[in-house]
Amino acid sequence: MNRRDRVIQLGAMIQADRVLQGEIRDRLKANEAELDALLRGEGPPDPPEGSGRQHAGSMAKAVADLLAAEPGTEFSAEEIIERLGGDYKPTSVRSTLARMADNLEIVRVGRGRYKSAQCADAKVANGAVPHGEGGIIQ
Numbered sequence: 001m002n003r004r005d006r007v008i009q010l011g012a013m014i015q016a017d018r019v020l021q022g023e024i025r026d027r028l029k030a031n032e033a034e035l036d037a038l039l040r041g042e043g044p045p046d047p048p049e050g051s052g053r054q055h056a057g058s059m060a061k062a063v064a065d066l067l068a069a070e071p072g073t074e075f076s077a078e079e080i081i082e083r084l085g086g087d088y089k090p091t092s093v094r095s096t097l098a099r100m101a102d103n104l105e106i107v108r109v110g111r112g113r114y115k116s117a118q119c120a121d122a123k124v125a126n127g128a129v130p131h132g133e134g135g136i137i138q
Contacts (some may be wrong), residue, residue, distance in 0.1 A: 009071055012118055016069035027085075059088060059096050060105070067106055067116040074113045 001009070062084050067075065075083070077093045094112075101108040107117050 009118055012068045013071070016065040019065050020069070059092065060100060063093070063096060063100065064105060064116075067114065068118055071116040071118045074109055074115045076112050076114075080114075 063080060066080060066083055067073075077090055077097060080097070081088050081090060081093055097106065097108075097114050100106045101114060105117060106114050109115055
């Protein structure tokens, strides 16, 4: 891997880590608030605005961020669900993965196995070369 590709890869990994860090911080605050309420003998507080099941666009973003954070790692739909917190239906995740692979956003490396399109060997598998800010040239 040349220096430019490694810089791009590290930048993507850092960005994905920042997103995950923010999500973990938000989840920690919500869990602490619920625990405090339960320990005071109160019911759980109303969930924060925008919590709960995410819409399909944010699922694709969460999947892309996860795969970008570990560009050489292959994942199954079940592994992705587990890493994202298990709040997704397997059929929805599989559909999202198939669509993302068809759009060359990620790479299908085998039956039910996916990895980041940022990985050097994934580029070859897709027959595509990444270009600029996430654009792909074929």
